[in-house]
Amino acid sequence: MSAVLRDAWTTVVPDMDDRHGPLPPLMLALTVVTGLVDAFSYLVLGHVFVANMTGNVVFSGFAIAGAAGFSLAASLAALAAFAAGALAGGRLAHRVGAHRGRVLHLALLLETTLVLAAYVIAQTTATPHTGAVQYTLIALLGLALGIQNATARTLAVPDLTTTVLTLTITGVAADSRLAGGKGSKVGRRMLSAGAMFAGGLAGAVAVEHGGTALPLLFAAVLLVATTIAAFTLTRSDASWTKPL
Template sequence: MATLLREARATLVPDPAGRDGPLPPLMLVLTVVTGLVDAVSYLELGRVFVANMTGNVVFTGFALAGAPGFSLAASLVALAAFVVGAFTGGAIVHRTRAAEHRGRLLLYALLTETVCVAAALVVILVSGSPYTGGVRFTLVVLLGLGLGVQNAAARAISVPDLKTTVLTLTITGIAADSRAAGGAGSRAGRRALSVAAMLLGALGGALAVLNGHPRLPLMLAVVLLVAVTLTAVPMARGGRAWTTGHAGR
């Protein structure tokens, strides 16, 4: 337990001169954003994810099999939007100078994602619930684009165990790498925080939607994105050790 708490604290309050500098807590905030956004997409937009593409591939199979309640069009649109977002994130990584600086890469990706999620919030604010037809697909596209950019940037920034949208390997690592299983140690503190961040976002988003406040999760997501973006502005300057050596890998 002492080790778990020590790892958790090192993630929440990292050493500025460490391998990943101030990045870990920011990636946790983006994980919360993922939970908030996917709560809206699944509960309000009809069983579709905009961040969890494994789920959308499974839903596509369900829809092709004729399972009720699943939309083939929505799943495919979400997949396509996410791919375009990931492509955009990849272009930021590989075709700009941001690839040489993790802080700058994070800032550019956050600016793009914030615009997409804020645009989705505007659509929700001016549209009446339920969100159907063109409004539904517009929201799926905007959110899929934003989360695709986030996922590409998180992959390139490469903070261990903090990928912001994928938890399967994180949860596997908690058990499979544990000393009880004969491993060298699972970094369970950091991994548990990643799971908790996603859970917190999903729980908060679901509670808001189910209690008649479908706009609130995206409002919170935009607030968090703006806060992280402002934090990333000074991080995009300078050349400390943590800013180089991992972006683009």
């Protein structure tokens, strides 16, 4: 148990001399953002995700089969927007990839702008969001989370992809001492899963008991804070800033 707690602690309060320096807690914050935004998209925009693309591929199959409540057009729109965002994030990373802190900061500026725009639209339009408003929100959020995922891929902080938890949860079980492994990184992996759970829970509670746009406001506030934190890292010349 002490090893798990130590691993979790060093993720939240990392060693600045570590290969990934201050990046792990920022990746955790972005994982919370994922939960918030996907809670909004699934509960408010219909059965569609803007961050977890595996779900949209499956939902497309459901829609083609005629299952109620699923839209092929919405799933494809989310997939297209996410891919476009990932393309933009990839181009950004390749252009300024010599400094990981600058890559993160610039990506967060774009993501924050897109999520704030989505919040303004969601807050100022009538619910339920349908038609052009629905697809505009899907496009903005899909672009934002595509940029986030491409950036997380570039930064490559182990077990903190900010979105995909399947391999993370697999690692918790498959690498455990019960399975014959070393039980390494359990604390970090559990934090990653917990961060997305917390974001999803907070987003769902906000939608059900607050306002439908509230998850996007929470996500935007968290992104602004993370962007400011990332800005302070752009001047660092520590070893963690070097590309992998």
